[in-house]
Amino acid sequence: MISKRSTGLLAIVIYKAFVASLLAVTSIALLFTLKNYQNLALFSESYVLETKFTIIEWLIDKILNISPAKLKFSGIAIGVYAIVTAIEAIGLWYEKSWATLLVLGLVGISIPPEIFELIKGVTILKLIVFLVNVAIFLYLLRHFPLQKK
8 A cells, every 4th residue: 555645755746747748748749840840831931920920930930940850859759758757757656666766867867967057057947947856856865765665
């Protein structure tokens, strides 16, 4: 039987599930864009976009500047990462020690690049992601020895 989960663990599971969902949607969007690359290019040249929807035009231009090969690679890589993140969330939900190790490993290796990104330039989003990942890492590191599964 599963014990009552701590608030910290529940928060991490919710966060991981949210991130997995965002990654899955991003992966699907990139692969959908790849499938409809030619239609998107034709749409970007249409009269409909001329000065009416500048943000949409800007976004489409950014997407069309990415090569189809990079779109495919990014879509697949993000999809795989979404699956791994969902597995982390499920494993943590069931309080499996392998999930804790997986999260510690993946979050641990992401902290140095996040520090590098913060050195290059601090933004609110970068800082929040960094602080959340450090909090997750420290929480799981502190509570991991208490788990017996």
